[in-house]
Amino acid sequence: MTLQGAEPTVPESAWSKSSYSSGGGGECVEVATALATVHVRDSKNPDGQVLTVSPAAWSPFVRLVGERLG
Incomplete structure (x- = not known):
């Protein structure tokens, strides 16, 4: 896992907002996927x-969150 600064590593058009995000100012997450990241x-x-x-780390995280929210 790495944290990067403000320099974009992917095109702005690659980002998508979580379907759980609302316009109400709550917690909003955007994700951009690439082949290996x-x-x-x-x-x-x-x-x-x-x-x-890595996708190998992301997949179980998403599955766990889905189980908790589902």
């Missing part, structure tokens, strides 16, 4: 830090 950022601060993980 998954990038995560705070949609309220798109110029802030980006968390980068």
Whole structure:
């Protein structure tokens, strides 16, 4: 896992907002996937830090969150 600064590592058009995010100002997460990485950022601060993980780490995380929210 790495944290990157404000320099974009993926095109702006690659980012997508979580379907659980609302327009009400709550916690909003955006994700951009690439072949060997998954990038995560705070949609309220798109110029802030980006968390980068491997797809192997991202998949179980998403599954666990889905179980907790489901």
